[in-house]
Amino acid sequence: MKHLNKLFVAALMAVGLNAHAQNEDNPWAISFGVNAVDTRFGAASKFEDQFGNFFNAKDNWNILPSVSYLNVSRAIGNNLSVGVTGSVNKIDKLVSRVPGTQEYVVTNPGDVTYYGVDAIVKYGFLTKSWFNPYVHLGGGYTWLDEQGNGTLNGGLGINFWFSENVGLTVQTTYKHTFEDQAEANVPRHMQHFAGLTFRFGGKDTDGDGIYDKDDACPEIAGLKQFQGCPDTDGDGIPDKDDACPEVAGLAEFQGCPDTDGDGVTDAADACPTVAGLKELKGCPDGDGDGVADQDDKCPTVAGPKENGGCPWPDTDGDGVLDKDDLCPSVKGTAANRGCPEVTEEVVKRLNEYARTILFNSGKASFKEETMPVLAAMLAIFKEYPNASFSIEGHTDSDGSNKLNQTLSENRAAAVKNFLVENGIAADRLTSTGFGETKPIASNKTAKGKAQNRRVEVKLVKTN
Template sequence: MKHLNSILVAALLIIGVGVANAQDENNPWLIEVGVNAVDLFPVGLEDGQQASNPMRGELFEEFYNVDDHWNILPSVSKLAIGRYIGGGFTFNAVGTINRIDKIGDIPADDLSYYGVDGEINYSFRDLLFGPGGWFDPSIGIGGGYTWVDDIGFGTANGQVGLKIWVAENIALTAQSKYKYAFEDTYGIEHFQHSAGVAFKFGGKDTDGDGIYDQDDECPETPGLPEFNGCPDSDGDGIEDRNDACPNTPGLAEFNGCADTDGDGIADPQDACPTVAGLASMNGCPDTDGDGITDADDECPNEAGPASNNGCPQLDRDGDGVLDKDDRCPDVPGTVANQGCPEVTTEIIKQLNQYSKTILFDYDKATIRQESYSALQSIADIMKEYPNANFHVEGHTDSRGSDSYNLKLSKERAASVMTYLTTINIPANRLTSEGYGESRPIADNKTAAGRQQNRRVEISLKK
């Protein structure tokens, strides 16, 4: 029971110290389990002792005489918990148990051994081999309390140690510690050696990118080591924080944005990102250099003013009306008639000279074939005035009823208009109407007068 109480005291001391020994700031905590050996022989002779003393030898004498001097409990007999302090220093709380069955060369009666120690160690790893090296030697000092067969005494300790990191968080450990006893009468000076396995832990990596939060400048977003844990989503070598286009690979000179057309203007600022252009045109081309982008230039290969939609100010027919405003750009006209020729009184007379020769079958609206040449002449004149609209009028003499004459005149006028559309006069330029006997131009009492009244006339529609 006494031994059990001692074990509990040792465990409570280890936990209560709240200690720590870790190997770096990323993983500040460390736990070590292992075995220990106690050697009471190579601690130096006491005053008056002979060199041949079987219980104690010279300092470090037979230091590695495992078979003759070392007391080893064949089970897990060491537990250490620690925390990294900083600057290469760690603090450990260590608890050990053992059985003493030999003091030097003298057998002992299985004395119980319990130790609780606190120690500060300094690692030479970063100093000698750089951060993250696998070879990790250290030295340290400390103190503790040891019980041998229920007799306790305080000690001052000095130790050297070595960790071999076989994985990022796992190391094989070895340590030799000298314990100087403060009690002259019953304190026991001794060496304690140990070997074990250490596990460091406690590092936090919120985003799981392998970079601990304290070194991760973007701890909640997975990133890359070269960017201190920050991401580069598009893989263009510019981290997202400094990338104006984080999802599209780009160039450093454009803050991570692309210049697809290679015109020196980043795509987000380029109004024409797939076509090389000019900075003054927001990245769009101006092939003819007239200050109007090709997309808005109706004549992209010929320079012209914006007032003419980028086209040259031409006047092909020389009538003083620019082609852009000229409804008849190939026929000389007047400004008042939007560049088209004016239909004069003489032209109307000429049209009606031809229209007078149009003949119809008797009492019908069917145009006789010998009238086709006259109608073609009328159409040719109309084509010279593409901006003019014409009205076809039908008239009769007074013979017959008014209603019949009106109907026949309408049909004959419509027949002439229809024929003109078949020889390429647009229908929207023509209208027709019949007036019957209501507009005579001669006396219906004579045969000559009635002949003049039976007519088709063409007038200019205003």
């Protein structure tokens, strides 16, 4: 019997110590220990005498020095639990009253075996405390050897919890029989219990000590402060709410880091190690021109984005930026979009050269000695790369009008072709011949005819 008791206690302790517990999470409880039957209770004639020697264990209590009771119960909510208790004892002290007196005698009925099977309903107080008192009601059946009676039970008990799942339980139960005491097989009596209680039965799938019903992440081990959810990177934000669960970050960025502290998370920051501007994806802009330094060809000098962050150049220094300057390498005026303006003096000079152009007689080919004149005119045309000109040819009256018209056209075209061949844009020049129709001197003299054989240059003004 002693060895059996030891094995029984060891098994129950193993169950209890492996049960993770909070009362509402672990609905099952098992208790075992010793019980004492006080048979004096049924012998008193007056109610006030019932408790006169309540704690007189030496004279009144029957105790079996072994594990002598077992209770299995289950919590059903609202501080209530239901269970069944089985108990066994040996009655070697039976208290009875001497008829006609108030005296009591203790007799040995011959080691009568006591059995009890009782249903119990408990209502607990301070269920979250280490000190957990309760009241209980129930009913059952009790035997003395082979004779028995049904009983209505009630009483008090206290659980002293050593840990969340292991406690010491003490309980006193009054068992009332409704038969006359003299005729009852089992008189009314008190039964006391003391033993260990273990709670178990809660489900914790991920083994993190937080039961599934309270675990926001029941299949992944986590932390109590996060309702059982993990915080892999240890930044105080549970993985389920962390946009960057494997890298420690800040709550304001849903757990993502901002290494340079510029208010842009590393994941969205094109320059994560250098503080920058949100509008530039976290990159700096040293010159404040709206172009990030990493994309700025001139990071220390402000410039427009269209020019790579560099200021627009003004190559010719005329105050008109190259991007707007139609003549970026020639100084001009803003009014003429950066190109030099052709003055009357320039046109006069061109015509002074033009009138000295010499052609072979009756032809549109140049005489050799006129090449310097053409070169001088070419230089002037190049000074005004945005100006357009009309080249006009004229003849004297010798020969037919038709021949003179053709000759004037060809000579004007020859001057234009020379200029185009030497770098002047063709769309800047037109050529026209007027034959003998616009003389500037008399064709009756050799001098006058020489003046009428001429080339003129006119400025074509555009809007």
